[in-house]
Amino acid sequence: MNSNISLLFPILFPMLCGIAVGLIPALKDEKRRRVFVLTALSISFLLTISQILxxxxxxxxxxxAPKAEISFAVDAVTRFFAGLIAFMWLMSGIFSFEYMKHEKNHNRYYCFYLLGEGAMLGVAFAANYVTMYLCFEWMTLMTLPMVLHSQTEDALKAGMKYLLYSFAGAFAGLLGIPFLVRFGTTLDFIPGGVLDMTLVQGHETLLLGVAFAVILGFGAKAGLFPLHAWLPTAHPVAPAPASAVLSGVITKAGVIAIIRVIYYQFGAAFLRGTWMQTALLCTxxxxxxxxxxMAYREKILKKRLAYSTVSQVSYILFGLFLMNTTAMTGSLLHVLCHSVVKDGLFLCAGAIIYKTGKTDVEELTGIGKEMPVVLWCFTLCALALIGIPPMCGFMSKWYLALGSLSSSIPVISWLGPVILLISALLTAAYLLPITIRGFFPGEGYNYSALVKKEPNAWMLLPLILLAALAAFTIFPQPFLAMVENVTASLM
Amino acid sequence: MILQSTVLLPILAFWPMLGALIGYCIGRRSKIARDRFAQSVMALELVILLNCAFFLVGRGFKLVYSMPSLLGGLSFEADGFRILYSCIAGFMWLMTTLFSEEYLGHYRNRNRYYLFTLLTCGATVGVFLSADLITTFIFFEIMSFTSYVMVIHDENPFAMRAGQTYLAVAVLGGMVMLMGLFLLYTLTGTLVISRLPEACAALSAEKRPTLYLAGTLMLFGFGAKAGMYPLHIWLPKAHPVAPAPASALLSGILTKAGIFGVLVLSCIIFLHDKNWGIAVLSLGVLTMFTGAVIALFSVNLKRTLACSSVSQIGFILVGIGMQCLLGEENALAVWGTELHMLNHSLIKLVLFMAAGAIYMNIHKLDLNDIRGFGRGKPLLTAIFLSGTLTITGIPLFSGYISKTLLHESIVEYMELLEEAGRGIAVMKGVEWIFLFSGGLTVAYMTKLFVCIFLEKNADPALQAKYESLNGHYMSLRSVFALGIPALILPVMGCFPPVFMQRIAEFGQSFLHGEAPAHAVHWFSLTNLKGAAISIAIGAAVYFGFIRTLLLKKDHGGVLHYVNLRPSKLDMENAIYRPLCALLAKVSVAFGRALDITGDVILPKASVFLALLFSHTASSLPDWIVTGLRKTVLRKIPIPPENPEDHAPADLAVDINIPKEMDDVLNDFSYGLILFGIGLVVVIVYLVFHSR
Amino acid sequence: MSNQFLILPILIPLISGISIALLPFRSEKSRNLFNLTAVLLNSFVILWLILSRPAGSLTLLYLTKTLPFALKLDGLGIIFLGLIGFLWPVSTLYSFEYMEHDKNQPRFFSFYTICYGVTAGVALSANPITMYFFYELLTLVTVPLVAHEGDRQSMAAVRKYIIYSMGGAALSLTGILMLLSHAGSVEFVYGGIGQLFQGDSFLLLAYLLTFIGFGVKSAVFPLHAWLPAAGVAPTPVTALLHAVAVVKSGVFAAIRSTYYTFGPDLLAGTWAQQSTAVAAAFTIVFGSVMALREQHLKRRLAYSTVSNLSYILFGMSLMTAEGLVAGLSHMLFHGVIKITLFFCAGTVLCKTGRAYVPQTTGLGRKMPVTFITFLISGLALTGTPLLPGYISKMNLLMSAALAGGPFAMAGIIALLLSAILTAAYLLPMGIRAFLVTPEDSLSFTEHDRDPGWQMLVPFTVLVLTMLVLGIHAEPLMNALESLIMGSV
Incomplete structure (x- = not known):
């Protein structure tokens, strides 16, 4: 394990660029700032890729402090998540140049956007519990200004709710440290867990309770049930590229934390088959x-997508809680699928809002005629999210369902796939009408008054790229290999 | 059977899709070039299919191809039945593409139509050629979604509503089938069709019920697409609204993709399984009978044909049911099913295109409006007549052969039951419903034929206009497209041993059918008797029921076809839509309750409790102090405590304190200073004294 | 180095305090200069004493044959002296600008400096009686500071303060006397008399009385009411005395009585320990909840102090060495953080006259430095990593987990709950200050702007210490460890 300083670059570089954008007055000018941010994002992407290879x-x-070291490392989970994070930030960044024209204080937005990326990569690169917790908290603080960006009253309320729910979750996560110090050997992430069984002997229920609280705590960021309420309020308020990153990638911070806690700290062997696993699966x-x-019921497009995030990220958590290889493969594939697809959906919503100002689902009649390319990307991503075969959602659902069926948990093993499919049905019910109403406006639609409102190249590039990526399972080999080396090291 | 790996199979599936995309681009520039290009794509597809059928599979090769890298592993296989049915699909697509050039002459969004029709063709061929159930499911879903666009092509409110139902059933069917696939994969560990028979046979007894559950779920999915009884509701609505060529494809081929799935279930997974056979048989009988009844009552040409599709699918399901029941001696049932599927595809191709020809000219489908259109049009009459005679099972037409085979399989099963000494009452009932449905088919087809080709239109001016069209109501290409299938039917019917028998043997290996014990003599007296009974029933129903009840004299004394079917009987609006609405409401209410607990109750309640608790706790000592002040400390004249103010306003109010308190304050602090000095002096003394 | 010099940290402030009150200074400036030099001198003496570590105790006089009035500098004393030594000059500098246009400044600054000596006396006392003497004197010296405004509210506050403090002191005195009658004259020694009198219920009662007595000054639940009421005093008073000196001496005395007189072995596992743990855990949550409910800024910070003091008491109630170290680390960090918060509140109050939380929305644009400091110290108190609050909170959690048992678990839950509530009552205000919602921007006047250098210097010094303590606390923690474990 050679210790090289270059590990810090992917984390510190975006942060420094963020501070630079925030403070240097020269960057106030639109053109220069766009170039600076673009280079910053792409360099940090390249740095991350170079690190994880x-x-x-x-x-x-x-x-x-004693027992609280800050150290970073590259292991299987980092390799899997870091690249994804940097790529998604690049995509939303490219999209945001055009989108932010309608918003104010651009420099402040990009400053915290880049700082957020640094903190997020910190979570992925963290090598022990304390570092991950540190990056987790600072990521919440860095992304808070993105939610508060529009400074309206409800943005303020949503921001406060986001802050307090995330902090509540983080503090529940903090609960893990003392007990791991007492019962475990170290706070570093070691595949298979660090618990010292001799110490744990009489205290199983206590430790299981603590693990449950910790996972629910980190689950707050991933929108798990008890602490999910901030997600539908915070995401629609943020500007579209920010909510794309919030929904698509920052929820994955919760997922990384939960993977670390289950598989690298408490150890899957200790948690498998206990009442806690069943409780987690039910949640x-x-x-x-x-x-x-709730998404089916919601009328505002971005709020509907936010509720859909709540449900989709729990697909991933469901796979993680099952703790067997197939389910884990399914959930990791769904991480890729959901990040790509949800980013795409939110960016499409952003493009629609940017060009037509329509936020309500009912108003979108005939949008497919005005913005065919945007709605085609929206449709492909929607099909992927529902799990229609050629697109990526199908394969992850396939592995998740098989993982659940092959696990020997009495009721959950068959109830899991049933609920997955019902939810897929509901996903179809709340995404397909948008496409249908968009492409088939009906007879009454006067084609003469049609005005083409396609956004410019800066916006379309990420949309098309993400829509194409939404079918990455057509050639799944490289991704399955990446997932393989994560599951191999754990199970 | 020698396995021959050939790349032709994936080409067959993906070439139409590629052609669709290229066609779309061409279409943006010139319409004619696109039509020609689409026809050539289909022609090439048919040529490759025929080449595979005759030169490869025909010579005993079994074509196989697998692509492990694509989509987690697609694999194709072509044996007798599969390549046969792909050829039929290719043939039908070619014919409909030829016809749709003229039919869609003045339509909008034709680019989109050709794009999605060709995509559906690729997906359907993919379904037929798939070697494992995952590939089947993948192409099945693609077919569902691309065919949806064909259904709602006109975008009128009827089309949108029918499309909505079609999509809901397609997605629901897909999800349920996926659940079935999950269970099957967990049980048998494989989904490759060739390896399923021995995997399912090897299953232990207690796993059998789960296998049945998986089977039912998949039957739900495939049956939904085929139009089986409980899920047939979308078919009578979706097919009429689609453009005629699209309806022909939907009825002719897409339902057969569903039947292909049911065949995989019945002939591979539940081979010779008695209770599975009974289930499929009962569903088949129900479908057959309901389809025939609603066809009888319909007054819209394409709606009647759609309902007749439901009924014919019922016939095929009966055949499949008989295959399982007959077990080893299922040759007749196997041949009957295969041939009836073949016939039904071609019949619906002919009839729907004929209906298209009518609609093309007068844009009307209601029987009262198109009455008398066919008079004086010998070619159209011949085509329509060939379709009618085949579907009603008149001898010398191929329909007679497949219906007789199905009827024979029922009779043979009854003989088997007698040998085994079991009661044949039920099977007798099935046979009578079979014949009665055949009779109903005869009735509604005669109703259509008489109305269009024999009767005169109520409005003479309209009749004159119709007759003025004689001779130039169809282009040469459309005549060619309608004529060929119309010709095939009688030709196959007249020489059964040449065509029918060889086709049946060609495709029977997939269905695990054995050769029949004794040679089938087609035109024997008993077989002819069966057909005669059906025709008799048909005539009776037509003259007894249709002429009397369904024709009313309106005030002008003119006979008028009336739709007696009560609207509330419509299953979709009566049962399914309210049921779905209710389920949606319940799930939304449940979701909302959970969301509120997370969003409102949890934080608000906890804060309220904490504040309430802390308020009482904090005022506890104040109560004690005031209590003390009232009792023990009464004598100290201390002015009442002013409450802690909260509002910022009263900060400004400055209440002055009584005079005497001020002096106490002054003495007190200076007193302390003196005390301080004293202390310093004492400490300094002590430090130096104690040395 | 002989231990006579132990008297210096008490003597210098006393003399300079009195001389400020009596000597006729030409101008306010020169008096401030004299005051600042005196305080800085005293701090350097303290630093010198800490480094040179004079051994043994200096007995000044014998109250009775067996009861010496003596001073001594041991591990615990060093920590407390170091804290007040560092914070007093900063606070004095701050109070110059705060009290600029106040009428009776001489009286204020004299008592302010005398109080420095008395607090040093509490830290240096070698046995319970000496500590009790300085403890009482501290109350008396702070009375005129709390009553400085002289209006009705401060009079009510002073009255409440005197009743609570005198009552508490009386209880602790009875406890100490019960102990002395039982065990003779007792020098402060780590581990106390624990081994000799295992589980003696008489001594347990004595301990409980002393704990309640000292609990008044460290604002344990039923006895906390005086602290928020004392919020009416001028900010340097509330900042220094009520966030650092007075309340910390209460906690200091409680630790002295637990670890250095009665001894953890005597108390571990007994109902006395459980009652202290319960009281501390309850106050942690209670303080935070009341702070959330309070709209007045300084009263909110006062309730926050109530809650944070119980963090330290909870650490102490674990009766383990790690618990004590964790408690002390929180004492240091809380002292630094809370004094910054009070300073920010004070600056806002004296510069713009706004005392209520809703009024500060958007003020951050006008007073950036103040509100950035407020936000950073808010984050520190909430326990965000890279800032000191996190380290003490983590230590407390770890020691509680190591101690184990139902009461420790209750304490852990209380700590986490209080952390969330701290975030709820500090961070929104800090963030709202920077977001100018349109309707608020009109109500700012021209003199809503950042304070002078005398206030900005303390801000920057304190923020820097926070960052250094947050990022590199290991040497400090090891020093704490060695001071306590070494129990020299």
Missing amino acids: LPEASLYVCTL ALVTIFMGSS
């Missing part, structure tokens, strides 16, 4: 169903 590497930074299933039914 290196062989195993770790870096000890400093010690805050995930409840969230899946609730998210989809």
